[in-house]
Amino acid sequence: MAAVKPSLARALLRLFAVQGSYNYERMLGVGVGVAEEPLLRDLDEVQYRQAVARGAHFFNAHPYLIGLAVGAAARAEHDGASPDQVERLREALCGPLGSVGDRLVWAGWLPFLSGLTLVAIALGAGWVAVAAFLIVYNVGHVALRWWALRAGWTHGARVSVALHHPFLQRAGAVLAPAMAFTIGAALPLSTQYLAWPFEASARITLAIVAGLAFLALRWPRAAGHLNGLRLTLGLAAVALVVALVWP
Amino acid sequence: MNLPIEILLALLVWGTFVGIDLVSLPQMMIARPLVAGAIAGTILGDIPTGLKLGVMFELLQYDILPVGAVRYPEYGPATVAAVATAHASAGVLGLGLGALVGIVTGLIGGITINLLRRLNSTIVHAAAAALESGDPKALVRVHVGGLLRDAARAALVTATGLFLAWLARPLLAGALTTRGATLLAVAAIAAALAAGAAGTLRLVGRGPNLAWFGAGLGAGLLVAWLR
Numbered sequence: 275m276a277a278v279k280p281s282l283a284r285a286l287l288r289l290f291a292v293q294g295s296y297n298y299e300r301m302l303g304v305g306v307g308v309a310e311e312p313l314l315r316d317l318d319e320v321q322y323r324q325a326v327a328r329g330a331h332f333f334n335a336h337p338y339l340i341g342l343a344v345g346a347a348a349r350a351e352h353d354g355a356s357p358d359q360v361e362r363l364r365e366a367l368c369g370p371l372g373s374v375g376d377r378l379v380w381a382g383w384l385p386f387l388s389g390l391t392l393v394a395i396a397l398g399a400g401w402v403a404v405a406a407f408l409i410v411y412n413v414g415h416v417a418l419r420w421w422a423l424r425a426g427w428t429h430g431a432r433v434s435v436a437l438h439h440p441f442l443q444r445a446g447a448v449l450a451p452a453m454a455f456t457i458g459a460a461l462p463l464s465t466q467y468l469a470w471p472f473e474a475s476a477r478i479t480l481a482i483v484a485g486l487a488f489l490a491l492r493w494p495r496a497a498g499h500l501n502g503l504r505l506t507l508g509l510a511a512v513a514l515v516v517a518l519v520w521p
Numbered sequence: 522m523n524l525p526i527e528i529l530l531a532l533l534v535w536g537t538f539v540g541i542d543l544v545s546l547p548q549m550m551i552a553r554p555l556v557a558g559a560i561a562g563t564i565l566g567d568i569p570t571g572l573k574l575g576v577m578f579e580l581l582q583y584d585i586l587p588v589g590a591v592r593y594p595e596y597g598p599a600t601v602a603a604v605a606t607a608h609a610s611a612g613v614l615g616l617g618l619g620a621l622v623g624i625v626t627g628l629i630g631g632i633t634i635n636l637l638r639r640l641n642s643t644i645v646h647a648a649a650a651a652l653e654s655g656d657p658k659a660l661v662r663v664h665v666g667g668l669l670r671d672a673a674r675a676a677l678v679t680a681t682g683l684f685l686a687w688l689a690r691p692l693l694a695g696a697l698t699t700r701g702a703t704l705l706a707v708a709a710i711a712a713a714l715a716a717g718a719a720g721t722l723r724l725v726g727r728g729p730n731l732a733w734f735g736a737g738l739g740a741g742l743l744v745a746w747l748r
Contacts, residue, residue: 290547295667297641304645304652308664311657323655330652330660337548380586381724384550388579391555393741395576397748401568404559404575412549451733457583457721458737459744461714464576466745468710471613472703480707480714487715492722502584502716503594503631506624506709513708514621514693517701 284312285348286423289341301334306344313348313427325351328360335368336375338418343367345426346433353430363431370437378442379418382449387411389456396463483509524565524605531564532605533679539597540675544634545668552597554578561604574603574619577710578627580717586724595630598675599623602682606689614697617705618689624709626682633674641667 292305307330314325328347335343343364350360387407394403425436465484469477487505490496524532535557543552550556555575562571578600585593603623607615644663645652651659697705725734 291545291664291668293548294545294671295641295645295664296544297638297645297667299642299645304660304664304667307652307660311660325655326657326660327653327655376586385583385721385724388553388555388582392576392579395555395572397744400572401559401563404555404572407553408550408556415549451730454721454725454730454733455737455740457717458734458739459741461718461721461738462741462745464580464717465710465714466748468573468577468714471616472707476703476707479704480711483707483711484714487712488718491715491719502581502712502720503624503628505716506581506620506712507628509708509712510621510624510705513617513701513704517697517704 281312281315282345282423282427285309285344286341286420288312289337289344289419289423292337292340300330300332302337302340303333304330306330306333306340309341310344310348313345314351317351321351324357325360328357328364331361331364333364333368335371336379338379338415339371339375339422341419341423342371342426342433342436345423345428346430347426349427349430355431359431363433367433370434374437374442374446377446378449379415382446382453383414384411386449386453386456389453389460392460392464393456396460396467523609528564529683532561532601532683533676535560535564536598536601536679536682537672537676539601540595540630540678541668541672543595543597543675545671552595554582554596554600557597557600558604561601562608565604565608567604567608570607570615570619571604573616574600574607574623577616577620577713578603578623580713581624581627583720583724584716585720592635593631594624594627595634595678596623596627598630598679598682599627601679602626602686605683606686609686609690610694613699613706614694614702617697617702617709618693620709620713621693621705622682622685622689625685626678629681630678633678637670637674640670 288309292302292309295304296302307326310329311326314322314329317325333343346367347360347364350363387410391403391407426433429436469480472480487509491500491502491505539552539557542549558571558575558578559568560571562568565571578596582596587593600623603619606622607619609615610618644666648659648663652663721734725731
């Protein structure tokens, strides 16, 4: 086990770039293969090459939790699992790792801390809030990547045990309401912060336009057609034309 | 926008790092507009402008949930370009022009991400035989190639954004009155607020978290009123 530790560290470092060759054919597969490769080096040459090739097959999941699949597949290769078993293990992990990671990170940890940072900036914390965001976020980020890789390597083909870890369940249950609360608080405070340089009439216009824009985005018939980018482009274009025609 | 070459280069390098961070390496969230804007502001010696545009684009970012192979605009390098634009024009005019340049850069960034993924697909497809042979050198070569292409893409998007920033002032600043500039800024901020609120509600759903969102909204309104 002691000899494996440097390999785990190398795999962890490579996991930070797991999406480097993101593509529509194998999704993250090539990156997964690259991250798994250091863990396969002590297999014999034939096994090693076959395992490296398998590692680079199609794979898609949340990038922070993908270490779980990397570690588990590498452990399964060491434990002598058949090629079919390794492929089935990888297939079985795609969905759960994606949904758990999306819920935990993209819909929890990240927007929660982002909302807190917006609140802090609006209350005058300045760049300190941004620095705190980066530090706190990445403590969680790096810890999650490391835990995932170690858990995968420890459990191998029985990695589903790790996916049911109570911490993951509790974190998901706590982060969702925390995220909802902080962004809820951030919206009016950010409005005040951004509208600060405007005169009263401009603030009223801002409130009306924001309200109408929100309704447009929530309008069921607009779903799939209208998004934040298109809305902003459209409103900016209208504002620009009005400003140039009616100076 | 007339900036010294060393500042422009620093912005270009920063925007490139930001662009790579979004997907490829290391996803430590310097690509978030809050961070991208604050550091761009620091490079320009104008942290307040960096934070203001960072907040605006962070709200727009809530409209995006980057799951699966979903396509989305790229607001990191866009925020860098927006801050560079706003820094050159004072007050509300800067805010409006910055938002305009940023949103166009974000659109371009999103398109290039999709194009890069298609290009990567072609290259991975062409290298299928080498990958299936289990050759680790071929594997690393394909992967590092993807990383380098993303770096080039991010640099190109940032450079395009900085070029738009350079164009915006002579083309638009002179043509806009104070009222026109205010209108542009109001439109951009209103859209960002609406997108932020709508995106958050999509995340929150109709379950019990909606009550937490309402409670947060109430708390935020109260604090804003008391200040």
